[in-house]
Amino acid sequence: LSTNTHSVVIVGYGGMGSYHAKLIANNTRLKVTGTYDILEERRKVSEEDGYPAYENYEAVLNDPAVDVILIATPNDVHKELVITALRHGKHVICEKPVTMFVKDFEEMMAVSEETGRVLMVHQNRRWDEDFLIIKEMYDKGMIGDLFQIESRVHGANGIPGDWRHLEAYGGGMLLDWGVHLLDQFVFMIDSRIKSVTSRLSFILGDEVDDGFEATLEFENGVTAIAEVGTTNFITLPRWYVKGTEGTAVIEDWSLKGRAVIQNREVGKVEPKPIKAGVGLTKTMAPPSEEATLTESLPEPFQHKSSFYDNFADVVEGEAEPIVKNNEVLRVLNLIENVFKAARTREVVKDFDIYEPKN
Ligand code: NAD
Structure with missing residues (x-):
């Protein structure tokens, strides 16, 4: 198993950005080394949480110690932030929806291929x-x-x-x-x-x-x-x-849930008519208990691995992405x-x- 640690800067330290920080704290392959948010109050929260906040995005892009940029801003700025990150040699995790339109994601995929940097969308569900x-x-x-x-x-x-x-x-x-x-x-x-x-x-x-x-x-x-x-x-x-x-x-x-399955061992059981509303029905009678099985x-x-471990594997060339960009493209379409x-x-x-x- 690889012991490399990839340093991650979270861009957009709002609801989801700060949640990523909490999740990544439990991951051995990735380490959050800083954040950047356009809002000063969010940069302050980040510092209080123990993550140094960069003053602007250029500072993140130009910091050679940063391997990965994780974009967790509102959706309209994903594209620009992702493309600049890739062009500065960073690998990128981007929140969903990666963009609003197919053509934008096609451009992002092209830059990822051209630069040889990984771009993976956080389809965590x-x-x-x-x-x-x-x-x-x-x-x-x-x-x-x-x-x-x-x-x-x-x-x-x-x-x-x-x-x-x-x-x-x-x-x-x-x-x-x-x-x-x-x-x-x-x-x-x-x-x-x-x-x-x-x-x-x-x-x-x-x-x-x-x-x-x-x-x-x-x-x-x-x-x-x-x-x-x-x-x-x-x-x-x-x-x-x-x-x-x-x-x-x-x-x-x-x-909480269940599956109700036809019991193959028992042949077809004629349903008994039930009173439904003011009428009588066989069609809508519940399935007979002997002819069905209720299972958990x-x-x-x-x-095979968590989102973050898979991302680290992909960066190291050790695995295929579980969230593939052509699938993301298909969903945008x-x-x-x-x-x-x-x-x-x-x-x-x-x-x-x-x-x-x-
Ligand atoms: P949010 O409003 O709570 O946080 C967004 C943060 O980005 C804010 O702090 C804002 O100041 C900052 N920001 C805006 N523009 C910026 C820029 N250009 N540069 C740097 N920072 C900037 O929003 P949220 O709920 O955290 O959502 C953020 C992203 O995460 C969205 O794309 C959303 O769809 C996604 N999200 C994903 C999940 C999931 O489970 N995968 C859950 C929630 C949100």
């Missing part, structure tokens, strides 16, 4: 356990082949903070949470996207979306629905998935098309350029 349980079910067929995957995050606190309310900064929930949910789909579902429909919500009167719903159809027959809401005082389950042999649910971040959720899929589908109220089908070849 690929490591979320709830997602990794669903990925395990998708890969191993615990409830048969998944054909409908519904992924939701619901809050009741509206859009948080300041810049997330504004389009110019890359605000809105599709760019904020949507980029995670769609990234999880693209990482898990091994097929090309056939079509997208979507609807954005503007319940709170912001200029950006306060939530959205997007439905993706994949060529392998999977339908995936992502939904984000910020006005949901009662939440729907985090995950609801249907397979050819059962159904599974993960209620929330506590990972599987152990989550395990990545998908987001552009989710916006387009919402705007035109049409089914969008033109995915050919960025989708993997069959």
Whole structure:
């Protein structure tokens, strides 16, 4: 195992920047040696937290002791900060969404290739356990082949903070949470996207979306629905998935959930009619208990390493990135098309350029 330490300067010492500092403190390969924030009050907080604050970005760029720059600013300035960092010979970790548009990320990728410096996007929710349980079910067929995957995050606190309310900064929930949910789909579902429909919500009167719903159809027959809401005082389950042999649910971040599977040992059991409302139904009667098995959720899929360890490995040429830039590009293209589908109220089908070849 490598014992190299890579010195990291965090640029943008706000909510996420300071969280990175806490996480990296537990990592043996990376070490936070300083920060830079445009706000003096944030530079002060950084100093109080024990991380020396640079006076300006040039000082970070020109410091030969800095190996890695981690960008955790609002989304609109990611591109410029990343490109200058790469051009100064630094490796870069950039927060999500890496940019708002495909063409901007293409430019950033080109500079990364040209300079031979690593650029890796912090799609950290690929490591979320709830997602990794669903990925395990998708890969191993615990409830048969998944054909409908519904992924939701619901809050009741509206859009948080300041810049997330504004389009110019890359605000809105599709760019904020949507980029995670769609990234999880693209990482898990091994097929090309056939079509997208979507609807954005503007319940709170912001200029950006306060939530959205997007439905993706994949060529392998999977339908995936992502939904984000910020006005949901009662939440729907985090995950609801249907397979050819059962159904599974993960209620929330506590990972409470279950799978209900057809019992192959027992033949088909005729349902008994139930009274439903004022009517009678067999169709909607619950599955018979003898014909089904209720099981606990599987152990989550395990990545080979953490985000930060993987980044260090990639810098040292020891591994492939777990978050690959062509996947990030694919998600940005998908987001552009989710916006387009919402705007035109049409089914969008033109995915050919960025989708993997069959
Ligand atoms: P924030 O507003 O709390 O912090 C942003 C900080 O950047 C502020 O302190 C601000 O002063 C500073 N800043 C702005 N422009 C700058 C510049 N040009 N140079 C240096 N500093 C600058 O925002 P946040 O919630 O921390 O979000 C920051 C980024 O992290 C966003 O891209 C966001 O999407 C991402 N984020 C990711 C996750 C995740 O789990 N991956 C979670 C939260 C936020």
